[in-house]
Amino acid sequence: MHLDPFALHRPTSVDETVRLAGSLAGRFDYLAGGTDLLPNYKMHLNLRPNLIALEDVGELRGHGAGRFGAMERLAELDDDPAIRAEYPVLADAVGEVATPLVRASGTVGGNLLVETRCFFFNQSYFWRESLGFCLKADGDRCHVVPQKEKCYATFSGDLAPALMALDAEVEVAGPAGRSRRPLEALYDAAGDGIRRVHLAPGELLVAVHVPAASRGLHGRYKKLRVRPSYDFPELGVAVAGRWDGDRVASLRLAVGGVEPHPRRFDALTEPLVGSALSDDRLRALADEVMRQLRPVHNTFLLPDYRKRMIGVYVRRAVDEARRGSAS
Amino acid sequence: MSEAGLLRMRLNGHPVVAPCEPARILLDLLRDDLHLTGTKRGCDLGTCGCCTVLVDGRPTLSCLTLARLADGHDVTTIEGISPPQGLSPVQRAFVESGATQCGFCTPGFIVTATALLRDHPHPSRAEIERAIAGNLCRCTGYTKIVEAIATAAKDGA
Ligand SMILES: Cc1cc2nc3c(=O)[nH]c(=O)nc-3n(C[C@H](O)[C@H](O)[C@H](O)COP(=O)(O)OP(=O)(O)OC[C@H]3O[C@@H](n4cnc5c(N)ncnc54)[C@H](O)[C@@H]3O)c2cc1C
Ligand code: SF4
Ligand code: FES
Ligand code: FES
Numbered sequence: 177m178h179l180d181p182f183a184l185h186r187p188t189s190v191d192e193t194v195r196l197a198g199s200l201a202g203r204f205d206y207l208a209g210g211t212d213l214l215p216n217y218k219m220h221l222n223l224r225p226n227l228i229a230l231e232d233v234g235e236l237r238g239h240g241a242g243r244f245g246a247m248e249r250l251a252e253l254d255d256d257p258a259i260r261a262e263y264p265v266l267a268d269a270v271g272e273v274a275t276p277l278v279r280a281s282g283t284v285g286g287n288l289l290v291e292t293r294c295f296f297f298n299q300s301y302f303w304r305e306s307l308g309f310c311l312k313a314d315g316d317r318c319h320v321v322p323q324k325e326k327c328y329a330t331f332s333g334d335l336a337p338a339l340m341a342l343d344a345e346v347e348v349a350g351p352a353g354r355s356r357r358p359l360e361a362l363y364d365a366a367g368d369g370i371r372r373v374h375l376a377p378g379e380l381l382v383a384v385h386v387p388a389a390s391r392g393l394h395g396r397y398k399k400l401r402v403r404p405s406y407d408f409p410e411l412g413v414a415v416a417g418r419w420d421g422d423r424v425a426s427l428r429l430a431v432g433g434v435e436p437h438p439r440r441f442d443a444l445t446e447p448l449v450g451s452a453l454s455d456d457r458l459r460a461l462a463d464e465v466m467r468q469l470r471p472v473h474n475t476f477l478l479p480d481y482r483k484r485m486i487g488v489y490v491r492r493a494v495d496e497a498r499r500g501s502a503s
Numbered sequence: 504m505s506e507a508g509l510l511r512m513r514l515n516g517h518p519v520v521a522p523c524e525p526a527r528i529l530l531d532l533l534r535d536d537l538h539l540t541g542t543k544r545g546c547d548l549g550t551c552g553c554c555t556v557l558v559d560g561r562p563t564l565s566c567l568t569l570a571r572l573a574d575g576h577d578v579t580t581i582e583g584i585s586p587p588q589g590l591s592p593v594q595r596a597f598v599e600s601g602a603t604q605c606g607f608c609t610p611g612f613i614v615t616a617t618a619l620l621r622d623h624p625h626p627s628r629a630e631i632e633r634a635i636a637g638n639l640c641r642c643t644g645y646t647k648i649v650e651a652i653a654t655a656a657k658d659g660a
Contacts, residue, residue, distance in 0.1 A: 177547045184525035184571055207569070214528075214567045215548045227525070231572055251561075275637025277552050277615065280562050405636045406550060 177218040185228045190235050190349045190382060193228060197378035198351055200226050206380065207231075208247055208286035211278050216291055220301040221313050236285070236382060242391065244384040246285030254279055263386065264500065265395025265416045269338035272399045275406045285381045288336055288346070288362065292329035292369040292436050293408060294320065294474040312370050320474045328472045329369025329436055336363075336438040337414035338397050340430035342390040350379035359384065360430075363437035372436050393418055393426070394501035398493045400433070400485050402476050409433030410477045411485055415493040417445075419501040422452040429461075429490065434469045434482065441465055453498070462490035510574050514539075515583025523570050530554045530565035533580060541581035541610050545639070552638035555611040556580045562618045564637075581610035584617055593617050593655045602651035604642035612638050616652045625656055 185204075187193040197204065204226035207213055217223060230236055236247035244253070253259050253270045260267040273279055273287060296304070296319045297312050309315025312327045320328050336359065344359045357374075362381075364374050375381070395416035401407035410433055417427035427445040432438035444464055448457060466487040471479040510523035514537070521536055530547075533539045533556070545553035547566045554566040557579040584591050590598065593616050603609045612635060619626060619634040626634065631652045632645075640648060 178531065179526040179528065181524065181526050184569065209567075210569065211549055211564070211567050214569075218548065227569075229569070229572060274549075275552070276634055277555060277562055277564050277637035278549055278567075281564065281567065 179214070179217050180220070180223055182224065183226045185226060186232050187228065187230075188232045188234070190233060190380065193230065193233055193380055194349050194351060194378060196228055197380065200228070201377045204228050208283040209249065209281035210286075211274070211282040212286055212290045216298075219299065221291075221297065230285075230380075239284075242386040242388060244284050244386070246283065246288075246381045246383055248284045250279035250282045250284065250287065251276065253284070262391045263338075263342060263393070263395070265338045265341050265393070265397050265414050265497075266335070266386075268395070268397035269334045269399075269412070269414065272397065272409075272412075273334045274408075278406070284335065284384060287333045288339075288359070288384070289373060289375075289381065290331075290333040292327075292372055293332045294327075294329040294369065295476070296320065296474065297329055320472050327369035327436070328474060330434065330471075330475060331363070331372070331432055331437050332408040333432060333438070334397070334399060334409055334412055337412050337430035337432040338395070338416075339384055339386065340438060340440045341395060341414040341416035341428045342386045342393065343428060344390075345385045345387075347382040347385060348375065348379050349382050350376055354382070356385070360438075360440050365437055365439070367436065369436040390416065394497045396493045396497040396500065398489045398496075400477070400482070400489060407476075410475050411471075411482055411489060412438075413486070413489040413493045415490075415497045417494075417497055417501070419498055424449050424451065424453050427453075427494075429465070429494070431465065431469060431486065431490075434471050434486070439469070441468075453494070458491055458494055461494070462487040465490050510570060512573050512575065513577045515579055523574075525569070525571055527570040528566060529556070529563075529568040529570040529573055529578075532570040533565060533578075539580050539582050543607055543610055545607070545611075550639070551608070552611040552615065552635075553608055555614045555638070557614060557618060560618065560621070562615055579614075581614055584613060591617065592658055593620065593652070596651040596655035596658065597648075600647050600651035600654055602643060602647040608638060608640040608642075612640070612648055616655065619652070620656055624659070626652070628653065631656075 205224045207227045207229045236245045238245045239248045345356045393416040397414045400411040412433040414430045418425040430440040471482040543553035545551035549567045556565045
């Protein structure tokens with residue numbers, strides 16, 4: 177499969193990247209590891225005439241002391257035993273992204289901004305043309321929820337829920353300078369599978385920061401997928417917390433792989449802090465998360481099954497995190 | 504490098520200069536322009552691992568890599584893993600263990616396994632299985648492939 181022609185830009189600093197992005201506004205894509213973008217380009221999905229490769233922007237690399245550069249390759253995290261020791265929920269999630277070969281090129285930033293997925297979108301041009309295309313690329317209707325307004329493509333990145341459970345922030349550079357915001361605010365909860373992130377034109381993800389208070393939290397990421405060797409999540413549940421004997425000292429939960437954006441469930445987990453988490457309360461938490469999330473029929477597994485598995489995976493993730501804390 | 508410029512890299516130890524458009528994929532450059540057809544095109548989408556090469560020693564899916572990003576780097580394909588005469592220890596172990604049937608996936612497995620044994624000379628069976636999780640084989644059922652890599656490790660590949 178050949179790519180259509182584009183101009184390739186290779187800035188070497190964050191400032192140069194932001195300036196370039198400003199001058200190409202709306203006519204470019206950033207290229208990180210390319211493991212998401214290039215398959216989509218090969219399928220002629222939303223091509224742009226310019227690619228800004230982030231490869232040479234040194235500031236975006238590296239990880240340590242709670243900072244994860246946007247261009248840090250997932251394999252670097254996978255190979256680092258300190259991640260497993262300090263952020264077990266993140267280590268789980270990294271190890272479950274795609275395959276080791278994809279992780280050798282795929283990056284942290286690319287993972288957080290991975291394109292939303294749908295059975296009717298991730299197809300060849302020929303396949304999509306035969307159905308008359310869809311809202312997300314080249315068309316004007318949705319085949320999943322038949323209407324012409326909203327896209328239900330699924331957020332399918334594994335790192336976002338894990339980093340949300342660790343209360344991470346993202347550092348963004350743009351024409352107005354640098355800013356930080358909570359990771360969940362990167363995603364547009366009021367948007368859809370197309371308008372999915374809050375990044376102004378030309379803004380660049382620089383790094384993810386995990387607060388010191390999240391170091392050492394016990395955690396678990398549980399991922400539902402068809403083939404464990406490489407499939408995208410059909411559901412991803414991340415839990416991080418601290419236990420003081422039986423008592424919950426802190427607990428955060430986030431879920432991806434279901435809706436167009438990952439979601440954090442602080443309103444459900446905060447009331448649990450301070451007392452013991454009985455089986456009944458855990459079941460009630462799992463049921464409520466399940467009730468609030470609405471999978472649609474746009475991935476391999478049926479939405480009914482995915483929905484029921486939300487409850488099961490929440491219970492398992494919390495239970496395993498808690499048992500990890502006891503050992 | 505200019506827009507329609509020349510790409511310069513070290514390929515299997517030798518300097519190479521080749522014309523290369525920005526949209527050229529490394530796999531296509533290797534196979535179609537440089538005629539190094541040992542690297543295979545399977546899925547062309549990052550799923551099968553047949554196209555694996557080493558870029559500065561790092562296993563890389565050449566089907567998902569812009570050739571231009573290899574400019575100035577060191578690229579090793581399956582042709583560069585074979586010594587001038589005979590076979591590399593991993594290749595020999597694949598032959599002797601019967602780890603190849605149709606052979607289409609074999610270059611990718613050998614490149615991946617070579618990098619694994621360089622970094623982890625004594626991998627456990629689980630580590631071998633994990634390392635090759637991104638290489639698909641439709642013929643062998645993997646058992647012989649895992650055995651071949653374990654044998655190569657034992658022989659000090
Ligand atoms: C076979 C296969 C299986 C996969 N399975 C999984 C899986 O199980 N789980 C999963 O999460 N992913 C999976 N992926 C998707 C992808 O490989 C990963 O999400 C990877 O981490 C993406 O990173 P990248 O650097 O390659 O992103 P790219 O493809 O380079 O970029 C992805 C998107 O992010 C944008 N972007 C990248 N960096 C920045 C930045 N710094 N600032 C602003 N925008 C940016 C790009 O413009 C692009 O839109 C899979 C891919 C393949 C090919
Ligand atoms: S959810 Fe609808 S609009 Fe969105 S990608 Fe799928 S078919 Fe297209
Ligand atoms: S051809 Fe590159 S992974 Fe299949
Ligand atoms: S030997 Fe035929 S695909 Fe592996």
